[in-house]
């Protein structure tokens with residue numbers, strides 16, 4: 211390597227977590243050493259050595275490996291996956307993982323083409339807050355939900371989940387998913403009925419199928435057992451309440467949906483979470499313009515849980531530590547964690 215050459219793929223694997231405190235930290239450190247030693251890791255990442263760092267080929271590969279485990283084709287690795295009940299020390303995992311990598315090179319190389327895609331149902335806490343305020347402002351309780359960037363559409367099931375916060379609770383007592391630790395002192399959730407739930411994504415996932423559910427799960431890190439439990443709850447909810455998903459880009463889809471006829475007395479809510487940072491600026495602007503064009507014709511509210519804009523308004527602020535905010539019609543009404551709870555209301 212020449213003195214001014216950039217970091218190698220091995221350096222990037224090593225630096226990704228830079229610790230061995232969990233399974234993926236261990237595996238990336240071991241894969242880095244294996245790459246340096248010319249092992250199977252070289253073959254797996256052949257052609258990806260100079261990939262842009264933000265493509266994170268290493269996370270794509272680990273999700274591919276997780277799919278092999280989830281399909282039951284590597285039972286010897288289950289003890290290293292806490293979400294599957296495993297409690298073995300991840301420090302010992304490499305000797306078991308390496309042969310599995312070698313046995314699935316073709317599939318794992320194909321997994322490098324799949325951008326990580328998670329769908330976090332607890333983010334609907336922000337939607338609950340936004341819809342409640344929109345219901346108060348409009349006086350309308352029949353809600354048509356439209357979600358651009360919906361992934362598998364788990365964010366369209368907000369009325370089927372139960373939320374428990376500081377001094378309040380909302381949602382069906384028998385809900386399959388209970389989102390606890392919501393905070394949001396002073397939140398007064400409103401009752402509303404969802405009359406339509408429809409979303410779009412450039413890569414929608416049909417999580418009502420076993421394959422789709424497994425695919426979605428493979429991107430949730432295996433030691434995050436709470437997130438896996440939430441996914442279980444949301445998938446069970448989806449089984450009873452199907453959602454409609456279109457393969458489409460955000461702006462055009464929202465514009466089309468907002469020109470569809472709607473029953474009188476229905477509040478259309480355009481909702482999205484942690485997706486705007488992936489949209490070109492023109493697409494965000496076009497979505498906002500479509501909502502404004504619709505306002506004189508139909509009651510519409512725009513609720514978002516997204517990184518705030520930079521002060522110049524030209525891009526979402528993704529600087530480290532920046533948390534997403536809850537917006538209702540462009541006004542910031544609160545702040546949330548990356549995966550939803552806790553919610554802190556601005557008015558509190």
Ligand SMILES: C[S@@+](CC[C@H](N)C(=O)[O-])C[C@H]1O[C@@H](n2cnc3c(N)ncnc32)[C@H](O)[C@@H]1O
Nearest residue numbers: 328329330359361411412413459460483485488
């Ligand atoms: C981080 S995921 C968030 C999914 C979901 N909103 C949530 O909060 O769990 C971002 C999603 O946005 C989708 N996406 C990114 N750019 C898009 C675009 N221009 N049009 C439609 N979907 C897009 C991705 O495919 C992905 O499913």
